[in-house]
Amino acid sequence: MIKRTLGKAGLILALGAMAACASTPEEANTASDYETVAPTTTARTEPVGPEPGTLEDFQQSAGDRVFFGYNQYNLTNEAQGTLSRQAAWLKEFPEVRLRLVGNADERGTREYNLALGARRANAAKSYLVGLGIDPSRITTISYGKERPIDPRSTPDAWAKNRNATTMLVSVGS
Amino acid sequence: MRTARRLRRSRLDPGVTMRRFLAGLLAGACAFAFTANASAQVEIDITRGRTDPLPIAVPSYVASGDTAELSTQITEVIEADLERSGLFAPIDERAFVEQISSINVRPRFADWRVIGARVLVTGEVEPLGDGRVQLNTRLWDVAGNQQLGSVAYKTPRENWRRAAHKVADFIYSNLTGEEGYFDTRIVFVSESGNKLDRTKRLMIMDQDGANPQALTDGLNYDVLTPRFSPSNQQITYLALFDNQPAQVYLFNIETGEQEALGTYRGMTFAPRFSPDGQSVLFSVEQNGNSDVAIMDLRTRRLRTLTDNPAIDTSPTMSPDGRQIAFASDRGGSQQIYVMDADGTNQRRITFGEGTYGTPVWSPRGDLIAFTRQYKSRFYIGVVRTDGTGERLLTESYLDEGPTWSPNGRVLMFHREERPGGPVGLYSVDLTGQNLRPVPTPGEASDPAWSPPLN
Numbered sequence: 001m002i003k004r005t006l007g008k009a010g011l012i013l014a015l016g017a018m019a020a021c022a023s024t025p026e027e028a029n030t031a032s033d034y035e036t037v038a039p040t041t042t043a044r045t046e047p048v049g050p051e052p053g054t055l056e057d058f059q060q061s062a063g064d065r066v067f068f069g070y071n072q073y074n075l076t077n078e079a080q081g082t083l084s085r086q087a088a089w090l091k092e093f094p095e096v097r098l099r100l101v102g103n104a105d106e107r108g109t110r111e112y113n114l115a116l117g118a119r120r121a122n123a124a125k126s127y128l129v130g131l132g133i134d135p136s137r138i139t140t141i142s143y144g145k146e147r148p149i150d151p152r153s154t155p156d157a158w159a160k161n162r163n164a165t166t167m168l169v170s171v172g173s
Numbered sequence: 174m175r176t177a178r179r180l181r182r183s184r185l186d187p188g189v190t191m192r193r194f195l196a197g198l199l200a201g202a203c204a205f206a207f208t209a210n211a212s213a214q215v216e217i218d219i220t221r222g223r224t225d226p227l228p229i230a231v232p233s234y235v236a237s238g239d240t241a242e243l244s245t246q247i248t249e250v251i252e253a254d255l256e257r258s259g260l261f262a263p264i265d266e267r268a269f270v271e272q273i274s275s276i277n278v279r280p281r282f283a284d285w286r287v288i289g290a291r292v293l294v295t296g297e298v299e300p301l302g303d304g305r306v307q308l309n310t311r312l313w314d315v316a317g318n319q320q321l322g323s324v325a326y327k328t329p330r331e332n333w334r335r336a337a338h339k340v341a342d343f344i345y346s347n348l349t350g351e352e353g354y355f356d357t358r359i360v361f362v363s364e365s366g367n368k369l370d371r372t373k374r375l376m377i378m379d380q381d382g383a384n385p386q387a388l389t390d391g392l393n394y395d396v397l398t399p400r401f402s403p404s405n406q407q408i409t410y411l412a413l414f415d416n417q418p419a420q421v422y423l424f425n426i427e428t429g430e431q432e433a434l435g436t437y438r439g440m441t442f443a444p445r446f447s448p449d450g451q452s453v454l455f456s457v458e459q460n461g462n463s464d465v466a467i468m469d470l471r472t473r474r475l476r477t478l479t480d481n482p483a484i485d486t487s488p489t490m491s492p493d494g495r496q497i498a499f500a501s502d503r504g505g506s507q508q509i510y511v512m513d514a515d516g517t518n519q520r521r522i523t524f525g526e527g528t529y530g531t532p533v534w535s536p537r538g539d540l541i542a543f544t545r546q547y548k549s550r551f552y553i554g555v556v557r558t559d560g561t562g563e564r565l566l567t568e569s570y571l572d573e574g575p576t577w578s579p580n581g582r583v584l585m586f587h588r589e590e591r592p593g594g595p596v597g598l599y600s601v602d603l604t605g606q607n608l609r610p611v612p613t614p615g616e617a618s619d620p621a622w623s624p625p626l627n
Contacts (some may be wrong), residue, residue, distance in 0.1 A: 071502075073461075099416070109530040109544050109573055110397055110619070111443040112500065112507055114411075114419060115456065115463040115484040118440055122461025140461070141418050142440055146395065151368035153570075153592030169416075 053093045055168050062086040066124055068162040070107070073119040075127055083124060086166055087131035099167045100125050102142045103149070105158035110144055117142030124164040139169075226262040227348070229255060230290040230315075232273045233266070235297035240306060243330065244298040247308065247337045251294070253381065254341035254355040258583075259607030260348075264290055276311050285315045292321070294344060305329050310340050312347055322347045334383055335626070342625075354578040355380060358623040359585065360399045360408055363387065364596060364616040373618075375399055375410060375424070380622070382612035388424065398443060398574070399424075401623045404450040408621075409434070411442050421455045423470075434468055435475060443486045445533075447494060454488035454497065465499050465516075478516035489534045489541070490514065491558070498522075498532040498541050498558070509543060511558060522560030531574050534558075537581035540603075544573045544586075553586050555603065566605040571596070576622045585611060587618035 050056035058064060063086070066079035075083065090096060102121030104113035121140035129135045150157035231252045236244040255261035270284035276295040285293050293313040298306050305327050312321040324343045328336035335356055342353025363376040363385075373395035378385040388408075389396050397419075399410035408424040412433075418440040424431050434441065439458040446453055451470055456463045457477065465479045465488045479485040483503035490497050498511045504521060507528040512519040523529045527547030534541055535555075545552040545565065551572040554565040571589035578585070585600045598611035598620050611620070 106571070107549075108528070108546065109487075111456070111487045112484065112502075112528075112530050114440065114442050115458065115486050118458045118463065119461045119484070126461075139417075140439075141414075141416070142458070143413065144419075146371070146373070146397070146413055148368055151593070 053096065058086070058089055058096075058166075058168060062089045064166045065163045067159060068120055068164070070105070070158070070162065071116065072162075073116065073123045075123055079124075080127065083127045084131060087128050087133055090128070090133050090137070095170075096168050097137045097170045098139075099169045100128075100138055100140045101147075101165045101167060102140065103147060103161055103163050103165065104145045105161040106145050106148065106153065107158060108145065110146075114142050114144035117144045120162075120164045124166070226260055227291050228264055228289045229261045229292045229294065229344075230264045230269065230285055230288070231255070231294045232269055234308070235273060235276060235295075237297065238300040240298040240300055243306065243333055247298060247333055247340075248296070250334055250337035250381070251296075251341045251344070254338060255344060257381065257609060258345065259602060259609075260345070264288055276309060280313055282313070282315050282318045285313075290315050292344075292348065296340070301327065306333065306336075308336050308340060310343065312344055334379065338379070338381075351582060352580040352625065354580050354583065354622075354625070356626050357579060358626065359598075359611070360388075360401060360410075360621045360623070361587075361598060361613065361617045362396055362399065362619040363614070364618055365391075368593075371395075373397060373413070375408070376613075376617070377426070378613070385614045388426070388429075398619050400445045400621045402446045402450045403448055403624050405624055405626065407446075407450075409444040409446060409453050409455075411444065418458070421453065423453075435473065443488065445487075445489050447490045448492045449494060454490060456486040456488070465497070467497075476516075478512065479519065485510075487531050489532050491534050492536055492538045496558070498534055500530045500532060502528075509541065509556070509560075522558070523556060523563070524560070525563065533575055533577060535581045536577055536579055540581075542575040542577065542584055544575065553584060553601070555584075564605065566601050566603075567599070567608060570594070572599075574619050576620050578622055579624050585620045585622060587620060 050060055063082040066075065066082050100121040102117030104116045121142055125138050125140050128138060148161045150160040231248060233248045234244040252263045256263050268288045270287060271281045273295050276297050280293055280295060293315050294310060296308060296310040298308055300306055307325055307327045309325045311323045314321050326336045326339055338356035341355040345353040357380045358377055359380055360375065360377045363374045365372050372391040374391035375388040375396040376385055377388055395413040397411040397413055399408050401408060406425060406427055408426060410422055410424060411419055412422045413419045419442055421434045421441040421444040422431055423434060434453060437457060442456050444453050444455040452467050453470060454465065454467045457466045462482055463484045463486050464477055464481065465485045466475050466477045468475045481503050483501050485499055485501045487500040488497050495514055496511055497514055498509055500507050501510050507530055508521055509523040509529045509532045510519055510521050527545055529543050529545050531544045532541045539557065540555045541558055542555050545554050550568055552565045553567040553572045553575050554563060556563040569588050569590050570592055573587055575584045575586045582603050583600050585598060587596055588599050589596045596616050596618050598613055598617050599608060600611055601608045
C-alpha cells in the first residue's frame with residue numbers, strides 16, 4: 001500500500017517535471033500548465049497511474065479547474081475543453097458527486113466577488129449538465145475572493161484565482 | 174478656503190439643550206446630570222472642510238480618596254477621544270499655568286487664554302461608598318469667561334472607560350451641536366494566517382480599539398461583512414463555509430446565540446439590518462443569479478425585491494425606510510441603484526467610470542457612501558441620494574466597505590495600503606480629512622459601527 005502510494009506520487013512528480021520542461025516561462029503561469037499535466041485516458045489504465053475514480057485520476061485525466069477573464073463568467077474554449085473531459089470522466093464514474101467552487105480575484109469588493117464566484121460555479125455546472133451530467137450530482141459554492149490559490153497580487157495570480165474548481169465530494173467504493 | 178471652524182454664540186434654544194440633557198439622562202442607566210444649566214456658547218461648525226482643530230485644555234481630573242490612577246486614565250481617554258476626532262487639539266499639560274485643584278472654583282481664565290486654550294475641561298473623580306465612582310465635569314468657554322455646561326456620571330469602577338467616552342460625547346455634542354459617537358463599539362473581521370490559509374473571526378471592540386473580544390473561533394466557518402442591529406443586541410453577518418453555500422446569520426451579542434436566517438439551496442449574502450431593526454436585507458443567490466430580498470425577522474417571510482439576471486447585491490435602506498440602495502451590474506459595470514422599498518422604481522444613480530459597490534445609506538439620510546474601483550485603485554466616496562455631488566474621500570490599493578458613525582460625520586473602512594500588505598481599519602471625516610488608522614489586535618477588515626450605546 002505504501003509502495004503503491006509512493007509509486008503514484010512518483011508519477012505525478014515526473015509528469016509535473018515533464019510539464020515544467022515543456023512549458024515556456026509564460027505558459028507556466030497560465031491555465032495551460034493544468035492541461036499539459038493531464039495524460040491521455042490510457043494513462044489511467046496503466047498499473048502505475050492514479051487509481052481510477054480518484055481525485056488524482058480526475059485531476060490528471062480532465063483537469064479540475066477552469067479559468068475566467070476579469071469580471072467574466074463565460075467559458076473560454078479551453079474551459080469548455082476541460083469541462084468536456086470532466087463530463088466524460090464523470091460518466092465513467094457515475095457514483096461520484098462533485099462540488100463546484102467559484103472563485104474570484106482580489107480586484108473587487110467582497111460582496112460582488114461572492115456573487116461573481118456563484119456565477120462562475122454555475123456556468124461550469126450548466127455546461128456539465130448540458131453534456132448529460134445529472135444536476136443532482138453537483139452542488140455549487142462561491143468562496144468569492146476569500147480562498148485564493150495564488151497569494152500574490154499580480155496579473156498572473158489574479159488569472160489563476162478567477163476559477164471554478166471541481167471537487168469530488170464522495171467517491172464510491 | 175476660509176477656515177470652517179468658527180466660534181459663535183449658540184443659536185440653540187436652551188430648552189432644546191435641556192431636553193437633550195434629559196433625554197440622555199433617561200437613556201443612561203448610570204448617568205444623571207447634576208446641573209443642566211448651560212447651552213453651548215462656543216460652537217464648532219463641522220459641516221465644512223476645516224483647517225484648524227479647536228485648542229482645548231483637559232487638565233487631569235481631580236482625584237479624591239483612592240481615585241488618583243483612575244482619574245489619570247479617565248482624563249487620557251477623554252483627551253484621546255477628542256484628539257482623534259480631528260476637531261480638537263488638546264494642549265500639552267506641561268504648558269498649563271493654573272493647576273486645577275477643585276472644579277467648584279472658577280478657573281483663572283487668563284491663565285488658559287495665555288496658553289491658547291479656547292475651551293477648558295475640568296473634572297473630578299469621586300469615590301462613592303458602594304464601589305462606584307462619580308465623574309463630575311465642567312466645560313468652560315475661556316474667551317467668554319463662562320461655563321458652557323456640566324455633567325456628572327455615576328459608574329461602577331470597571332466601566333470607567335464608558336463613562337469617560339460619555340464625557341467626551343458630552344463635550345463633542347456641546348461644542349459641535351452634533352451627537353457624539355465615542356461611546357460606541359465596532360464589530361469587525363479579525364484576519365490571521367497567510368493568504369492561502371486565512372482565518373476570519375468576528376470581533377468586537379470599543380470605537381477607540383479598547384476591549385477587543387473575539388465572538389467566533391474561526392474553526393468551522395469564516396465570518397464576513399458583519400453589521401450591527403440598530404437595536405444593538407444583534408449582529409448579522411455572513412458565515413462562509415468550506416462545504417456548503419455561504420449563509421446569512423444572526424448573532425446575539427448578549428447570549429452568544431447564533432442562527433441562520435432561513436435555509437436556502439443557494440447562497441445568501443450581503444446582509445444589512447433595516448433602520449428599524451425589524452428586517453434584514455440581503456442577497457439571495459439561485460442558480461448563479463443574485464437578487465435583493467428582505468426578510469421580516471418576526472414572520473421570517475422573505476420578499477424578493479429585484480428580479481434581474483444581473484448581480485444585484487449590497488442592499489441598504491434609507492433611515493426613513495422608504496428607499497433601498499443596492500449595487501448592480503445590469504448596465505455592464507457595477508453601479509449604484511436606488512429603488513422604492515417595495516422594489517419598484519429602480520433607477521441608476523451613479524454613472525462614473527470604473528465600478529461602484531457596497532452602498533451604505535448615511536444615518537442622516539442625505540448621502541450614500543460607497544466603494545469605487547477605477548483602474549487599479551480603490552476609493553471610499555460619498556454621493557447624494559439622487560446621484561449628484563460625488564466626492565471621493567480616500568484612495569489606496571484596496572479601500573473597501575465603509576460604515577458610518579452613528580452621527581453620520583465619520584466613515585470607517587478597511588484598507589490594504591499596498592499589494593499584499595496587511596489589511597487594517599481606518600477612519601476618515603466626511604470632509605475627507607483626518608484619516609486615521611484604527612487600532613486592532615492584528616489584521617482587520619469589514620468594520621461596522623454600532624448605534625450609540627445606552
